[in-house]
Amino acid sequence: MNSSDAIVQLRGVSRYFGGVTALDNVNFSCKAGSIHGILGENGAGKSTLIKILSGVLGASEGQILNNGKQVSYRSTAEATADGIVCIFQELSLVPDLTVAENIFIDQPPRRMGMIDNRKQRQMAVELLARIKCEDVDPDAHIRELSLSRRQMIEIAKALAKNPRVLILDEATSALTSNDVETVYDLMNELRADGVACIFISHRMKEVDALCDRLSVFRNGQHIQSFDKGGLNETEIVQLMIGREITAQYPPKRSTPIGETTLSVSSLRWENSLKGVDLQVNAGEIVGLGGLDGQGHKELLLGLFGALRGMTGEITFQGGTYKPSSPAQSKRQGLALVPEDRKTEGLMLEMSIGDNILLPNYKSVSQAGVINGRLANEAIAKAIELLQIKVGSADDPVETLSGGNQQKVVIAKWLMLNPDIILLNDPTRGIDVGTKQEIYRLMRDLVEAGKSVLLYSTDYAELIGCCDRVCVMYDGRIVSELEGDTLTEEAIVAASLNIHKDDPA
Numbered sequence: 001m002n003s004s005d006a007i008v009q010l011r012g013v014s015r016y017f018g019g020v021t022a023l024d025n026v027n028f029s030c031k032a033g034s035i036h037g038i039l040g041e042n043g044a045g046k047s048t049l050i051k052i053l054s055g056v057l058g059a060s061e062g063q064i065l066n067n068g069k070q071v072s073y074r075s076t077a078e079a080t081a082d083g084i085v086c087i088f089q090e091l092s093l094v095p096d097l098t099v100a101e102n103i104f105i106d107q108p109p110r111r112m113g114m115i116d117n118r119k120q121r122q123m124a125v126e127l128l129a130r131i132k133c134e135d136v137d138p139d140a141h142i143r144e145l146s147l148s149r150r151q152m153i154e155i156a157k158a159l160a161k162n163p164r165v166l167i168l169d170e171a172t173s174a175l176t177s178n179d180v181e182t183v184y185d186l187m188n189e190l191r192a193d194g195v196a197c198i199f200i201s202h203r204m205k206e207v208d209a210l211c212d213r214l215s216v217f218r219n220g221q222h223i224q225s226f227d228k229g230g231l232n233e234t235e236i237v238q239l240m241i242g243r244e245i246t247a248q249y250p251p252k253r254s255t256p257i258g259e260t261t262l263s264v265s266s267l268r269w270e271n272s273l274k275g276v277d278l279q280v281n282a283g284e285i286v287g288l289g290g291l292d293g294q295g296h297k298e299l300l301l302g303l304f305g306a307l308r309g310m311t312g313e314i315t316f317q318g319g320t321y322k323p324s325s326p327a328q329s330k331r332q333g334l335a336l337v338p339e340d341r342k343t344e345g346l347m348l349e350m351s352i353g354d355n356i357l358l359p360n361y362k363s364v365s366q367a368g369v370i371n372g373r374l375a376n377e378a379i380a381k382a383i384e385l386l387q388i389k390v391g392s393a394d395d396p397v398e399t400l401s402g403g404n405q406q407k408v409v410i411a412k413w414l415m416l417n418p419d420i421i422l423l424n425d426p427t428r429g430i431d432v433g434t435k436q437e438i439y440r441l442m443r444d445l446v447e448a449g450k451s452v453l454l455y456s457t458d459y460a461e462l463i464g465c466c467d468r469v470c471v472m473y474d475g476r477i478v479s480e481l482e483g484d485t486l487t488e489e490a491i492v493a494a495s496l497n498i499h500k501d502d503p504a
């Protein structure tokens with residue numbers, strides 16, 4: 001790219017955090033009227049790059065140019081005033097404010113010095129229509145909305161600022177597939193209007209299809225930029241991980257399945273579970289497929305004792321099981337990796353090590369006192385197991401990159417060595433190399449006689465990893481697929497509750 005085309009440009013930018021080099025002498029530029037994808041493993045420096053561009057962080061060295069003018073933003077407000085708006089991985093919405101109040105929180109429309117609520121509401125309705133979220137009430141409180149809907153409100157909030165450069169940092173990873181399509185359409189519209197979109201995502205295929213230009217980062221360095229189609233997927237992944245890639249999914253179960261670990265019949269809870277029947281055996285990875293909001297989340301939470309008032313029959317390890325609290329479920333040998341790891345899975349201000357140990361204190365204690373050596377060994381093992389990129393295990397977990405925070409959540413539950421692990425979309429936001437590690441860990445667990453129940457929004461992952469997939473629709477399991485019947489087409493059809501024999 002001719003550097004004069006660039007709307008934003010970084011020249012020789014480095015950023016250090018104590019001893020960690022998050023960005024190392026980076027040169028990068030992006031054009032107006034284009035979609036620029038940024039790819040890299042967890043901890044590669046992607047978020048640091050966009051935090052610098054959008055005024056959250058300063059650079060330790062180097063220059064930033066916006067429209068040819070050197071800039072140094074001290075806040076996101078300054079970057080926004082200069083046309084650069086970012087949608088971050090962490091949701092920035094205030095749960096107790098309404099949708100409309102959140103969208104216009106930075107610049108509410110005013111009338112005679114007062115916030116003009118009527119106008120604000122009207123503008124929110126227009127923006128909600130633009131992002132195809134007409135079902136969302138502008139007066140609803142954010143805490144009433146699903147994660148996917150909250151993420152869409154973040155997008156509306158960014159659009160309200162009329163960006164010239166819009167940065168999306170993993171902003172689509174929590175969305176339903178319909179919402180993802182809407183966001184892609186929006187990005188195409190913005191590109192046609194001359195906006196530069198910078199798009200960070202671990203969904204490789206989509207980045208490849210959507211973006212005009214791609215840049216790969218590794219270990220804080222800008223490795224290469226190229227135009228769409230310039231490299232194939234294998235070449236891109238190799239650039240990202242800096243080594244040859246191996247088969248993405250480990251081989252499936254070769255040994256016969258064991259005894260039934262978990263058996264569920266007629267499980268009901270409010271409007272979400274309408275009679276779920278399910279069996280998970282020792283030695284198998286069972287997938288849960290289907291569209292968002294069909295009861296998967298409630299099923300996993302219910303089995304883990306986090307829902308009140310669930311009815312139905314459950315047996316676990318041969319005995320009657322009545323889930324009553326997460327603590328009791330954990331004691332009985334269940335573990336859950338939740339959906340929203342930031343709020344449900346981590347104590348952000350505590351250290352990485354303490355977060356890993358949190359559910360594991362018993363196993364590293366003797367006579368009720370923590371054994372420092374055992375604790376350190378357990379932490380080191382977890383970090384090694386999931387290749388968590390840390391400076392020191394004593395650093396607060398919030399200093400880790402988003403993907404590395406997720407690995408901490410998965411590690412701490414795996415360390416418990418549960419009889420069954422319930423996983424809610426565990427590889428969302430995780431890079432390709434680590435995904436492979438997680439698949440291998442799941443397989444190792446079941447080879448050792450344990451069980452895995454995996455909800456995933458990624459059909460390829462369900463097909464690649466699972467021995468059997470149960471598809472949920474409207475609070476029930478409507479289809480069970482395995483062997484030759486386990487295909488993407490079959491999962492999609494079952495997700496829509498379409499049966500092969502149905503008339504067209």
Ligand SMILES: Nc1ncnc2c1ncn2[C@@H]1O[C@H](COP(=O)(O)OP(=O)(O)OP(=O)(O)O)[C@@H](O)[C@H]1O
Nearest residue numbers: 017022042043044045046047048399401402403404
């Ligand atoms: N506030 C901080 N304090 C210390 N280290 C940090 C801080 N922020 C980022 N880092 C480190 O900088 C490196 C780059 O992190 P960054 O968040 O930019 O990665 P990323 O490519 O966005 O990863 P992910 O895909 O996991 O979100 C990581 O090693 C991270 O631990």
